[in-house]
Amino acid sequence: xxxxNVSLKTEEELKQAINQEKLPQHVAIIMDGNxxxxxxxxxxxxxxxxxxxxxxxxxxxxxxxxxIPVLTLYAFSVENWSRPKWEVNTLMKLLVEYLRKxxxxxxxxxxxxxSIGDDSKLxxxxxxxxxxxxxxxxxxxxxxxxxxxxxxxxxxxxEATKKIAIDFKKxxxxxxxxxxxxxxxxxxxxxxxxPDLLIRTSGEMRLSxxxxxxxxxxxxxxxxxxxxxxxxxxxxxxxxxxQTRQRRFGRVIEE
Numbered sequence: 001x002x003x004x005n006v007s008l009k010t011e012e013e014l015k016q017a018i019n020q021e022k023l024p025q026h027v028a029i030i031m032d033g034n035x036x037x038x039x040x041x042x043x044x045x046x047x048x049x050x051x052x053x054x055x056x057x058x059x060x061x062x063x064x065x066x067x068i069p070v071l072t073l074y075a076f077s078v079e080n081w082s083r084p085k086w087e088v089n090t091l092m093k094l095l096v097e098y099l100r101k102x103x104x105x106x107x108x109x110x111x112x113x114x115s116i117g118d119d120s121k122l123x124x125x126x127x128x129x130x131x132x133x134x135x136x137x138x139x140x141x142x143x144x145x146x147x148x149x150x151x152x153x154x155x156x157x158x159e160a161t162k163k164i165a166i167d168f169k170k171x172x173x174x175x176x177x178x179x180x181x182x183x184x185x186x187x188x189x190x191x192x193x194x195p196d197l198l199i200r201t202s203g204e205m206r207l208s209x210x211x212x213x214x215x216x217x218x219x220x221x222x223x224x225x226x227x228x229x230x231x232x233x234x235x236x237x238x239x240x241x242x243q244t245r246q247r248r249f250g251r252v253i254e255e
Contacts, residue, residue, distance in 0.1 A: 014236035018066055022243045024196035026070040027063065028218070030210055031056070033202030033226030040226075046090050051228035053098055060102075062232040063143055064109050066239065070144045070192055072116070074210050078152035092126045095149075099133045106133070110142030116188035117151030146192070153212035160186035189214055197242045199235075201227045219245050 009017070031052060038048030056073065063071045076091060099113075106113060113134050119127050130149070163186045167173050173182070184190060194214040203224035207215065221238040223230070 011231070011233040011236065014233060014240060015062075015066065018236060018239055019243050020067065023066065023068060024219075024239065024242055025068075025193045026072065026195040027068050027197045027199065027239075028072040028074070028195035028211055028215070029059070030074045030198070030200040030204075030208060031227045031230075032200060032204055032208075034228060036202065037226040037228040045087060048228060049090060049094055053094060055227055055230050056098065057102070058232055059230070059235050060111070060145060061109075062235050064111065066236075068143060070146060070195075072146040072148060072189075072195065072211070074148045074151065074208070076117075076149045076151070077209060078118075078150055078155060079209065081150075092123055096126055096129045099129050103133055103136060106137050106140070106145070110140045111137060112140040112142065112144050113137045114144055114146045114192075115149050116146060116156075117149045118155070119149055121150045144192070146189075148210065151188075151210070153207070153209045156188055157213055184213070187213060194218070196247075197221060197238065199223070199238050201225055201230050217247070219247065 034048035034052040035045045036048075037051060038045050041047075060071065075095065080091070081088060105111075115130060115134065119130060122130070130147075160183060164173065164178060164183070168175070168178075184194075189211070194216070195211060195218045198211075198215055198218045199221050201223055203222060205222060219242050221241055223234060223238075225234055
């Protein structure tokens, strides 16, 4: 967590303090706390989710400004289908609204949209809008905005294992070929660097089945702030905290 001195700085001061030579190449965020934010204010959960969209916009814009190469947002998990039907429908509607409203901005900022997860289970209008936006932004060369939708870390690893088994049976790969690098090529995130920094809002201390393979050596930044209250300032604090850490990857760093 950032020091008190860091937290007292203004948003612009924090932004200017970021070292462009030590940026995380991939930031992943578990956006948590929309419902609790609404409950504290005696509002409906729908209002919490709508406010959460505002934070998404702010953090995407901040990521572009400080030149983060990849931003992955945990938007909807496999487990989220167990929520009340009205809430699931609301989340799907908000996703479509977001994609439609933000497409022009994605194009203006050269953002390329991607998604990970099993999108075949999404409602047809949602999947169509998602694929349309991915297609429209497919030639953009700026930041990659990666949405985890109907995503499960367990399922991702199981599916990768099945695909490797099939290719092994077909003779496309041999046992000696199977290593971490090859396994990563069968994951949803193939072609992307593993996250350097994981941010989780609302203070929960768990991964919630998110990027279980890819987060093996990520730095964690946990904040009690609920997602609708998460601003550029907290985002910059997370990056600055990341930049103070020694990333050993199991090695000993000589003093």
